[in-house]
Amino acid sequence: MDEVLSLKESVLFYLDRSGGLQKLVEDCEPFNGPQQSEAVYRFCVSVNPSDVMELDPLLGDRVLHDPLTATSLFRSVCFISIKTLSLIEQIHTENQVNIILKLTHLPPFPEYTLDLSAAPRSYGPTRPFAMEGLVIAMTRTTQYTQGARFLCSDEDCPCSTGYTHIRVHRPGATEAATVRRDFSCLVCGAPLKEDLKFRVLGDKQLVELIHVGVLDVLNVHPQRSLRYQSVTLFLRDELCHSMELGRLYRVLGIPALVHQWPGLTWSVEASSVQPCEPVYPHTVSGDLQALLKATSGSPWRFPGLLAHSFGSEVVPPGRYDTLKLALLLSLVQTTPETAETFHSLDLLALASDTLVIERLMAYSLSLAVRGVRHQAQGEMFASLSRDEHGTGTANIHAGAALLASGGVCMLGDLGGFRKDKLDAIQSVLESRAVAVFVPGRRYGEEADQQLSFPVRCSFWALADASELLLRRSGPRGHSALLGATEMGPKPSQLAESFGLVLRCPDPLGGPGVLAQAAHTLSQALPPGGEPLYPTAIQLPFQDYKEFLAHARGLRGELSSGAEKMIHGYYMASRRVRCDQNHGVKVSVASVKLMITLAEAHCKLCLRTTVEEEDALIAVLLCENSITLQHGASVLVTPPDPAFPCDLGGGVGALLQRDLLLEDLRQAVLRFIYAYAPGAAAYIAEE
Numbered sequence: 001m002d003e004v005l006s007l008k009e010s011v012l013f014y015l016d017r018s019g020g021l022q023k024l025v026e027d028c029e030p031f032n033g034p035q036q037s038e039a040v041y042r043f044c045v046s047v048n049p050s051d052v053m054e055l056d057p058l059l060g061d062r063v064l065h066d067p068l069t070a071t072s073l074f075r076s077v078c079f080i081s082i083k084t085l086s087l088i089e090q091i092h093t094e095n096q097v098n099i100i101l102k103l104t105h106l107p108p109f110p111e112y113t114l115d116l117s118a119a120p121r122s123y124g125p126t127r128p129f130a131m132e133g134l135v136i137a138m139t140r141t142t143q144y145t146q147g148a149r150f151l152c153s154d155e156d157c158p159c160s161t162g163y164t165h166i167r168v169h170r171p172g173a174t175e176a177a178t179v180r181r182d183f184s185c186l187v188c189g190a191p192l193k194e195d196l197k198f199r200v201l202g203d204k205q206l207v208e209l210i211h212v213g214v215l216d217v218l219n220v221h222p223q224r225s226l227r228y229q230s231v232t233l234f235l236r237d238e239l240c241h242s243m244e245l246g247r248l249y250r251v252l253g254i255p256a257l258v259h260q261w262p263g264l265t266w267s268v269e270a271s272s273v274q275p276c277e278p279v280y281p282h283t284v285s286g287d288l289q290a291l292l293k294a295t296s297g298s299p300w301r302f303p304g305l306l307a308h309s310f311g312s313e314v315v316p317p318g319r320y321d322t323l324k325l326a327l328l329l330s331l332v333q334t335t336p337e338t339a340e341t342f343h344s345l346d347l348l349a350l351a352s353d354t355l356v357i358e359r360l361m362a363y364s365l366s367l368a369v370r371g372v373r374h375q376a377q378g379e380m381f382a383s384l385s386r387d388e389h390g391t392g393t394a395n396i397h398a399g400a401a402l403l404a405s406g407g408v409c410m411l412g413d414l415g416g417f418r419k420d421k422l423d424a425i426q427s428v429l430e431s432r433a434v435a436v437f438v439p440g441r442r443y444g445e446e447a448d449q450q451l452s453f454p455v456r457c458s459f460w461a462l463a464d465a466s467e468l469l470l471r472r473s474g475p476r477g478h479s480a481l482l483g484a485t486e487m488g489p490k491p492s493q494l495a496e497s498f499g500l501v502l503r504c505p506d507p508l509g510g511p512g513v514l515a516q517a518a519h520t521l522s523q524a525l526p527p528g529g530e531p532l533y534p535t536a537i538q539l540p541f542q543d544y545k546e547f548l549a550h551a552r553g554l555r556g557e558l559s560s561g562a563e564k565m566i567h568g569y570y571m572a573s574r575r576v577r578c579d580q581n582h583g584v585k586v587s588v589a590s591v592k593l594m595i596t597l598a599e600a601h602c603k604l605c606l607r608t609t610v611e612e613e614d615a616l617i618a619v620l621l622c623e624n625s626i627t628l629q630h631g632a633s634v635l636v637t638p639p640d641p642a643f644p645c646d647l648g649g650g651v652g653a654l655l656q657r658d659l660l661l662e663d664l665r666q667a668v669l670r671f672i673y674a675y676a677p678g679a680a681a682y683i684a685e686e
């Protein structure tokens with residue numbers, strides 16, 4: 001008895017020192033209305049285990065290892081405080097106070113961490129654990145019974161009135177454990193009946209949490225025998241809607257075995273939920289620092305050399321340089337999932353050899369913060385199933401796009417998709433959201449629902465150029481290079497929904513095919529003493545990964561020169577690419593695309609100020625993409641404007657590329673000066 005009184009004194013002292021008593025007073029104010037009369041009053045108490053352990057080690061041990069006893073102690077102290085201070089007149093017994101302990105954290109020891117990849121599915125201690133996982137499915141919000149009042153059926157029994165028999169929810173308990181018809185009176189043994197007027201309901205949501213290692217299975221790595229099993233997480237009341245599909249979270253909760261005849265379900269009652277951002281190593285290797293210093297005289301050489309040598313395990317240096325530069329820009333622009341804003345950079349590559357392009361994209365996908373490859377047998381966006389935990393509601397499963405939140409989703413070859421899938425891809429690219437239709441009759445609801453989930457990832461796709469060749473659609477004799485075109489059998493709107501459309505030319509029987517064949521054979525043979533490409537920069541895969549992680553963390557600020565070039569090019573392009581039949585062919589989204597490209601190119605150069613040279617690369621890539629879809633304009637650019645010459649010739653080739661890019665910069669400025677309204681006010685004629 002003395003030990004219990006001592007623990008209650010420690011609870012009172014902790015609540016007073018931590019501000020818990022003041023919060024209790026504030027939480028009691030809404031219950032003092034004239035119409036407020038409930039059987040159970042629920043209060044959340046925030047508890048810092050470290051502070052409790054310093055105050056009273058025995059109480060701290062109860063909080064960490066016997067939460068039910070600790071909850072009973074806090075409930076008793078809160079009830080006495082409410083009655084002493086006359087906070088709620090309707091509370092008559094201690095049973096009416098339902099206390100929920102919310103732990104702020106747990107000690108950073110292995111004993112308090114639950115690894116979801118090796119979590120035991122058996123009886124264990126009913127105490128709090130910390131776990132990290134990825135949300136792969138969740139249900140809609142349903143109701144559960146927080147508390148209920150029962151009265152004795154014998155009218156002569158004193159328990160036929162009052163609040164003697166109160167049932168409240170406990171971690172791991174089902175609805176049947178809280179509300180049943182077979183309870184008996186503790187005084188006379190007569191059956192109890194529930195007073196339905198005083199039943200207190202709350203919100204409940206079920207979430208499927210899985211170990212983050214499942215992303216390695218969803219990536220392009222070879223399939224392993226390792227399999228991961230998800231864990232059911234119960235979110236109640238204020239925790240509902242605190243988690244999103246495809247995001248990582250750190251959860252404090254109490255594992256419990258839920259008995260649902262004829263089986264058992266291992267689940268976790270969540271106590272607190274916080275977004276989790278994994279830490280990635282981000283350093284710049286000595287070789288990259290030396291290369292950056294050697295190319296500091298030009299703003300285009302360093303990213304050009306990176307793109308030239310990137311993916312040498314898949315393709316020889318010098319092939320598909322523009323595509324490799326676009327892939328690097330997309331990788332740099334992908335932000336962690338905890339960021340408030342996400343700047344997507346979607347790519348659509350057109351090539352005659354889709355196998356090589358797909359391998360190059362798969363290689364690049366391994367460098368993303370989170371890369372998910374859509375499988376033909378998997379779901380692309382979201383799917384529905386009936387919940388298996390007795391709620392009967394719809395369980396929404398995340399597809400590849402939602403699982404790639406904060407990273408890249410690789411769709412693969414679009415030639416294998418049906419028209420409905422292509423329409424769904426186009427809708428998601430335009431709205432950046434996934435719409436899920438939930439039929440109410442099928443899932444126990446009166447009305448149908450339309451749910452929407454945000455999509456925070458970049459999409460990579462490829463298509464066979466022989467199917468998507470640009471073809472003439474204007475009047476007879478109209479040139480395909482100067483007029484409006486369309487994307488063959490696929491709708492042109494789908495190509496426009498991708499931010500960047502790139503053509504990867506590779507003529508059949510040309511030198512590129514021979515170079516690729518020689519590269520593939522050399523990769524299949526055992527490594528020799530000499531490097532395969534002595535003149536090219538050879539960087540390890542890990543150097544690329546850490547460099548991209550470092551560049552991804554930079555924040556670029558748009559300079560006035562870059563802003564003027566992007567704005568001027570947009571205004572001039574809208575003027576020259578407008579006709580009476582098709583209207584304006586340059587959308588407002590192209591401005592956001594160019595800003596995203598310019599910022600990514602700036603971060604790829606490890607700078608924080610977006611200069612006019614970065615904007616030039618963005619303008620050239622955007623102009624090339626628009627030309628592929630709508631034909632050329634008066635701004636005549638080479639077929640591959642970002643790489644107008646081969647960089648395999650050493651320093652001379654780099655100098656030649658700088659001179660050609662400078663000429664293109666002057667051509668873009670003249671184009672803006674001639675066709676953008678008001679350009680003379682901020683662009684000097686050169």
